[in-house]
Amino acid sequence: MTLSSTELRARAQAASAHLPGLILSAERLAAMVAPGAHGLRRAGPGEDFWQYRPATAGDTARSIDWRRSARSDSEFVRDREAQTAQTIALWVSGGKGMGYAGAKDRPSKGTRAQLLALALGMVLLRGGERVALLGQQARSGRAQIGRLAEGLAGQALAEGDEDAPSPEVLRPNQRLVVLSDFLTDPAWIEALLERAAAMGVHGVLLQVLDPDEENFPWSGAVRFRSLSGALRHDSRDAAGLRDAYLARLADRRDWLRIRAEGAGWHFGQHRTDHPSAHALNWLFQVLEG
Structure with missing residues (x-):
């Protein structure tokens, strides 16, 4: 679909109006969840101490920390924390269904x-x-926050229910965080995870649902339709x-969990009536691990 200049301008103005609130809300949430975070902890050729771990067959005598080992019956290696920055990509579904909110006092799944x-x-x-x-x-530094916010705030919902990231834009050894309701045809997930596994890409699938979609509170005569009308x-x-x-919902979640774990990924769930901080803390923890 081709948009006219007037429609493009209207979308740009709507996105810019939404931007300050999105940034402020995200800053408050980030500060509340992980105020002392210092990156994703992992072993590597850095200078800062990370952890002691039991020595394995591949460790040399030079790598053994003999002072720590003398306090027990086992030999220990002193791991240092890697100082090389990692690359993390974020993808949020723009499928029409992400605009759903079951009540006026709840945000939409997309929001x-x-x-x-x-x-x-x-x-x-x-x-x-x-x-x-x-x-x-991917960039580091505070200026990147503005770029992320502009990209997210400017994301318009698709005309249809389907939306999927392209496996072709994956890059070797990056980490990917995918946020979606995962309620449409899941074939794209298998294709994404298959290519990710071949490229050494690990990541997270987070399913975001409205509580009505989890509880199915309807009764009597009801007309159901997707937001696209399809x-x-x-x-x-x-x-x-x-x-x-x-x-069916439980089966879909089991399917997602099995596929994610099989690819070395994590699968999680979040409801829009639950605190955002819980989901953010979980996301950071699984990426850190």
Whole structure:
């Protein structure tokens, strides 16, 4: 679809109006969750001490910390923390369904996902990592926060329900954080994880749902339709669909978890009526590990 200059200008103005609030909310969230974060901890050729670990068959005598080993019956190696910045890419689904909010006092799934992505980016940048939206150039430094915020705030929902990141823009050994409701055809997830595994890319899948999508509170005669209007279903007894729906949702989550773990990734869940801080803290912890 080609947008007119008037439509493009209107979208740009709407994004710029949303930008200050998004940045302020993300800064508050990032400061609350991980005020002392210093990057993703990992062993490497740095100078700062990280941890002691039991010696393994591949460790040389020179790498053994004999003073620490003398206090026990085992030999220990003193690991240092890597100082080389890592590259983390962020992707937030723009599928039409991400605009859903089951109540006026709850954010849409897309709004919550954008907030989490930006706050996570802030925490990672504060730790010296290189961060970008998927497909863009990763940079470090505070100026990158503005670029992330502009990219997220300017993201318009797609015309249809489907949206997927292109596996072609993955880069070797980066980390990828994918935020979506994962309610549409999941074939793209298998393709993404397969290519990621071949390139040494690890990451996180975070499913963001509205509580109505988890609890299925409807009963009586209900007309269901996707936000794009492409899918419709009329039911005279919505409550009778609840068990089948919840079983399908559980199956989808099991499928996502199994595929993620098989590729060396993590899978998590977040509801828009739950504190953002819990999801952000989990995201940072699994990336740190």
